[in-house]
Each structure stands twice: as structure tokens, then as C-alpha cells.
Amino acid sequence: MYIVTPEVPASSVRTMRIHRKHTGPTPWWHDAVICAFPARMNEDCLNAVSAYAQPLSELGFHAISFTPAKPDIVWDIDSSLAGCVSAFHQHNLKALLVLPGASLPTIDRTFNITEGITTLLTRVRAALTLGIDGIDLGMLDMPADVRGDIPDADADILRSRFSDLVQILLAEIGGDDNSPVLTAASPINNPDILRRQLEDDWFHHLRDTALENIPWDSSVLHEVLSKSFDVHDSVGQVNAWSYSALSHRPHYPAETPKAWEYDASSERRSAMIFFSLSLPGAVYIPWNDVESIFSYATHAAKTVPHTASDDPSFLSRIREALKIRSRYSLGTASFALVSGLPWAHSGVSVHVVSDVMVVLNTSNETVHVPDCHEFLISSVGTASLSENSVAVAPNACAWFKVARVKPIPSPF
DSSP states (O other): OBOSOTTSOGGGOEEEEEEOOOOSOOOGGGSOEEEEEEEEEOHHHHHHHHTTHHHHHHHTOOEEEEEESSGGGGGOTTSHHHHHHHHHHHTTOEEEEEOTTSSSOBSSOOOOHHHHHHHHHHHHHHHHHTTOSEEEEEEBOOOHHHHSSSOHHHHHHHHHHHHHHHHHHHHHHOSSTTSOEEEEEOOOOOHHHHHHHHHHSOOSEEEOSHHHHOOSOHHHHHHHHHHHHHHHHHTTOOOEEEOOGGGTOSSOOTTOTTSTTTTOOHHHHHHHHHHHHTSSSEEEEEGGGTGGGSOOOSSOOOOOSOOGGGSTTHHHHHHHHHHHHHHTTGGGSOEEEEEOOTTOOTTEEEEEETTEEEEEEOSSSOEEEETTSEEEEETTSSOEEETTEEEEOTTEEEEEEOOBOOOOOOOO
16 A cells, blocks of 8 residues: 555545556557657658657657658558658557548548548558558547537438448458557547547547646646546546647647647646656657757758757656656556645645656645655756755656555554
């Protein structure tokens, strides 16, 4: 049994488990950390990205998600795409190919579902020939029956056709744990609608925008996590976390001023990355947040004014965080929210996953964590030790090894 502050009476601390540990075989996509390249890539860009396969693998990533500039490129098995996929596989990285707008409504285009099925299947089959490990349909459009601008009868037909398409694709890519996966992103935040979408369309990963759109507020964050785990666990689906809109949009999302990401400092972005890496499930990290670690050799200009990777030590911290995530199996562990801690003031989020306690400080005041918890890593670098505690600054996320409860000797 664990309690996060041994010197405080157990009755004053509440640990609420909201997600159970995964048991049994674990397919790679259950807890994968995926680097998402949002920009569409021509052949020169694909060749350049291939050079990042080794460093990304050594960093601790499990897969790369990327979008060809022209979806028709997958029809040519001798194209640069084949070399790109081969480079990923040589370094034990899975390759997820994004084919947005091929045959379904999306954010940036609308395609007739019925007319597009043949085209999409042709592209999917060509991709599978190349050894692609997953097909990503990109950001889906709002479901027809949710939009409100389509008659109910027509909305039901479109919804049914889309579900049929997903089933066709799942049958096409195979059905065992070693088969390619089918993934997508959903604009849905409503838990009830998302639950239905998860039940109707059995994607391996269906990312939602819950973490992308929340304010920088620990209480709201706890509410979103609780709802997300409840929805996914109730239908037996794996959480696939997308903390940043940059994982599916190449430009800074200035149109969402209430979101944590709006005008975020490099410290805040770094903290959100570390927080997301502590969560059970899969995590999508946008390339924009790691690009300055490497010499980006494509023609794409840097579009984000503040990225966590502007700090040169960010590379070593991310590598260590990914090692800890693997060592403690955070991606498949139980998850519990902790409240009632005397040292965690308002604006401080504390959760326990496996043997790791994660402290995220969304307030404007430093929080002091008792040193009975062994410091592991912080999003802002080394820990600041003072008065038997570890200081976690505002806009920072720190990981600690949970202190074990020491039994009190019996007087008898």
C-alpha cells in the first residue's frame, strides 16, 4: 500500500483510482509514444525525415506518424515513401501513414464517402504493401448527427456509411495484435457522444481534443482525465492522448485563446509534455515540440514561437522521462488522483501512476514536495532542494518515486 505523505494521517489524504492496470498481453500501440509530423511532406521532406529515425528511436519513441503531400505517392512502391518506411523499421520504429480526406469528411475537405471507398482502399493496400504499421484517417469531421445542419434521416445514413467504411478498413488491415492499426482524431469533447463514437467505430486509437482545449487549471484537468478514462475504460478502448493541436495542425493554434496552449511559454509546454508522458495509454507528441533537438533539413519553416525544445537540455530530460515511463510501465499502469495533501495548494495537480507520483503546478506559487518522495525528474531541469523538500516551480511538472508507508511498530 502507498500513501503520498507518510507523516500525515491517512484519513486526511484521498487517493481516488480512476483507471485500473492493464493485465495480459500488451500490443505495441497500447502504450506507444508517437512523434506526429503534422505538415504534409513531399519526397524531399520524406527523405529528410528518414534521417531522424535513429535519433528518435534512441530517444525512446516507438512510432512516427507522417502525411505525404500527395496521397497518390503510396501507389508507387518505388517512391521515397518505401525508403522512409524501411528506415523507420531498421530502427524499430513503427510507421503510421496519415491519409486525410481520402474518402470521408474532414476538417480541410469534404469527400463523398460512397465514391471514395475504392480510392481509399487502393491507397491502403498500397501502403500495406510498403509495410506500413498503421493507417491514420486524420482529423475527422464533426459527426453528421451532431452538427445540426443536416436532416436527421440524412445524418443517420451518413453515420451508418461512415461506420461501414471503418469496418471495411479494419477487415482490410487484418484482425490480430500484429496487424496494422487504424487510427484517427475526433473533434468530439462531449463524453456521451465520444462514448458512442468509440462503440460504433472501433479505431485502435481515437484521439480527442479534451487535453488540447482545457485551460491551464488543475481542477479542470482532473475532471477531464476522470471523464476520459471513464469513457474509454467502459468500452474497453485504449486512451490515445493528444495534448497539443500541433499534432494534427502545423500552425500555432491562436484561435483557441482559452486553451492552455494559447500563448504558452516554453516552460508550460514542457510541463504539459511531461504530464502527458505520465498517463496510461498512448501519447502523441508533435514534431514541433522536439524539432530543435535536431537539424531539421526540410523546407518547412519553424512556425511555433515557443517550443519546449528551445531549452538545450530538453533532449536529455525527454530521454530520461521516456526511460522512466518504460521502467515503471506507466503506459499500462493504474492511475489515481490524489487530494488532501497539506503541501499541495490550489492549482497543484497530483496523481499516482505505478510507483511514480506526478506533480503538475498550474498555479503562480512554488509547491514544496516533502523529500520523503525520491525526486526522479522535472520538466524544468534539476530539482531545487530546501528545508527537507523539493521545490516545483509554477508551470513545471515533476516526477517522484512514491514514498512507501512505514508500518508503526506494535506496542504489544
